[in-house]
């Protein structure tokens with residue numbers, strides 16, 4: 001249209017940096033971060049983040065450089081979510097459960113210039129740098145985070161090799177540093193490697209714009225008003241803590257940081273700080289509902305919990321509500337900045353029986369406000385599947401909260417966006433109300449005698465058995481059926497059962513071909529983001545050999 005202009009008065013690149021700047025004005029003397037006896041206000045957090053950004057530029061960090069962090073959920077990691085982008089750089093949050101070899105692969109691939117290392121993980125980081133040094137001369141500089149709080153609690157923490165220490169680095173920075181804003185809102189703000197559940201981790205690039213939009217979307221979908229109290233039970237290294245470091249800042253909330261997560265810590269901190277919001281994969285919910293009575297404290301106000309990252313069994317949702325938590329179910333991938341859908345709750349469902357409500361809530365729902373569209377499509381024709389709750393297709397996403405692409409991997413990026421949609425690799429059905437329900441990851445689905453078996457469906461039935469703590473189902477190769485369902489089950493402490501009983505329990509509730517034919521009792525291997533590593537279980541099932549060789553092929 002004639003006469004209209006895009007200029008600095010009406011167009012500013014979106015960036016979550018502005019959330020912090022605003023909160024430092026609006027909520028200046030309110031508490032931003034609590035970590036044991038450490039406390040900051042929003043004014044102090046802005047000042048510390050500016051000092052951090054300034055100090056990084058003094059180290060030679062500039063636009064587009066990667067700055068890595070190997071830190072648990074402590075204040076430094078929260079500050080890096082702002083300080084690094086304020087220096088123009090890209091934040092890479094590394095999984096603290098990686099070993100030196102994996103870390104060296106990610107540091108090489110990302111070309112990180114600096115790495116912030118928690119004192120607990122220094123040996124792992126040094127191991128990674130040693131491996132890197134065999135093939136590269138460009139090694140990241142280490143900034144050691146000594147963590148004052150753990151020094152108080154744990155006693156001796158030293159800095160033997162005199163690495164530059166985090167607080168000393170901040171002291172060198174200027175508090176009046178002029179923040180480097182993104183030149184374009186599509187500029188990268190962070191780099192997140194996927195969990196590596198199904199293959200090697202892939203480097204996913206988030207933009208300032210996407211981070212801004214997803215942060216506001218998670219605030220809205222979790223009903224977060226101003227000044228929430230957020231308990232950090234989601235790892236900030238996973239999809240930037242589902243965008244909550246930025247989202248909580250937008251609302252001037254207080255972050256309660258935790259170095260590690262246990263049932264006791266969760267209940268104690270909820271009670272002590274009157275927590276209003278938290279999040280976690282279904283494994284975290286499982287920790288809560290199975291907490292020993294001595295660790296529990298009554299929940300007498302609404303604590304909103306967002307769950308996602310893996311399918312939450314309806315039984316787990318049911319028990320959480322019984323304890324008084326208000327659970328929101330979201331679904332997404334690293335490639336969608338974490339949460340991308342929400343099982344948006346409708347008031348009329350409140351009147352339904354509790355188990356029906358839990359079944360409804362176990363569905364993954366529809367796109368949140370920040371995402372343009374989600375669909376379940378036939379991968380060949382790209383047509384939407386009918387909303388019949390039966391036809392399975394692939395979940396696909398389109399919108400402003402889908403990644404920019406994979407870091408230094410144009411081929412994989414092109415492949416992921418084939419057909420104009422981001423292809424998730426997840427299989428789902430669509431219900432009559434449009435809500436989607438995940439059935440499996442395409443790599444996990446079992447095909448037995450030509451029939452598809454949703455492992456999520458079988459697992460949710462096993463979960464209902466009173467002795468079962470956790471369950472994962474994989475395909476066991478079979479000469480006759482192709483595959484048969486094989487369940488790996490962890491029992492609750494003090495409980496016992498048999499394979500036959502679990503099989504019968506499933507056969508009473510599922511069509512026979514879906515019920516497991518093998519049951520193994522053991523602890524499930526997990527990624528640090530709480531996902532079961534099914535590839536390890538598949539290897540175990542493969543090693544067992546075919547059942548049909550040994551028994552008559554009768555389902």
Ligand SMILES: Nc1ncnc2c1ncn2[C@@H]1O[C@H](COP(=O)(O)OP(=O)(O)OP(=O)(O)O)[C@@H](O)[C@H]1O
Pocket residue numbers: 194195196197198199200201202307308309310311312329330331332333334335364424425426438440441529531
């Ligand atoms: N609410 C949910 N319900 C069911 N599954 C979920 C939910 N949220 C996430 N997931 C699963 O987690 C996957 C995304 O995981 P993430 O991006 O952390 O890494 P990953 O896919 O496990 O790792 P990799 O791609 O390296 O194998 C989704 O594709 C989906 O299978």
